[in-house]
Amino acid sequence: MEKMQFFNEVTPVLEKYIRFYWHVQGERTELSESVLLPMDHIDLILTIGDPFFYGDERECFDAIHFHGIRKKPLKIVQLGEIESVGVSFTPWGFYSLAQNSMDNYVNKTVNLKDVHYSLHKELASHLEQYEEPHKLVELVEASLKKHLHSTPSEQNDFRIIEQFLKDNDTNIKYFCEVKGLSQRRLERIFNKYVGISPKMFLEVARFEESSRDVLYNKQDNLTDISHKHGFYDQSHFARVFKTYTNYSPRNFRQHKPALKSQMKYEKKK
DSSP: OEEEEEEOOOOGGGTTTEEEEEEEEEEEEEEEEEEEOOOSSOEEEEEOSSOOEETTTTEEOOSEEEEOOOSSOEEEEEEEEEEEEEEEEOTTTTHHHHOSOGGGGTTOEEEGGGTOHHHHHHHHHHHHTOOOHHHHHHHHHHHHHHHOOOOHHHHHHHHHHHHHHHHTOSOHHHHHHHHTOOHHHHHHHHHHHTSSOHHHHHHHHHHHHHHHHHHHOTTSOHHHHHHHTTOSSHHHHHHHHHHHHSSOHHHHHHHOOBGGGGEEEOOOO
16 A cells, blocks of 8 residues: 655646645555546656566557546556656646646646656756655755746636635536626636636545545445535436446445555645
């Protein structure tokens, strides 16, 4: 079982782009398969240990890569020394690195060097100097401070996304009316900076929250969890859950296929 540690101290100038940093370390003596679930953000991953492989075809990517927003599960295969440092971005934060509409990366794993070569070169240099995770995080953050920038217009769009998510308003039409936006403009903003529509984003975020309850909240039964997260009924919950995991909620709870279910989480710093 890998240990996962979070580094929550993000320099203020980067808080609009980055949520936190993380470090994973462990060892797998046998080939193991697990599932990366859809999440409401993008992770940039710096691989320190042995490489790991994605999908049924077991593709191996560069040591520094990222996952675009996903609407379906992704198989991950691991063996040997497991160690990575990651950057978890805000839902819109990675756009400022990519400078390309994020809907181009939906359901894709991408080498950073194909999107931002100069940052990739710096981060690769940091990996060569690797000693311990918190020092690597400091180096990574210093590089990101140089490369993460946005225009006033982009920052205004970020605030619209942030307010929409803060309101957690499933009534998109009402939100747009209050803010003086057209629904089409809100959709364009989400597709450009996040990668998916606001409606789809809310669905992914709701799934992510419900999946944590299925895994870790053993006190509530699945019907209670489905009601808690606003699903119409148990069958609706099961259909949505299977779309994002390939498992029913019951089998997901029983078999624990998700990579995050195999982590031992250490106290956040």
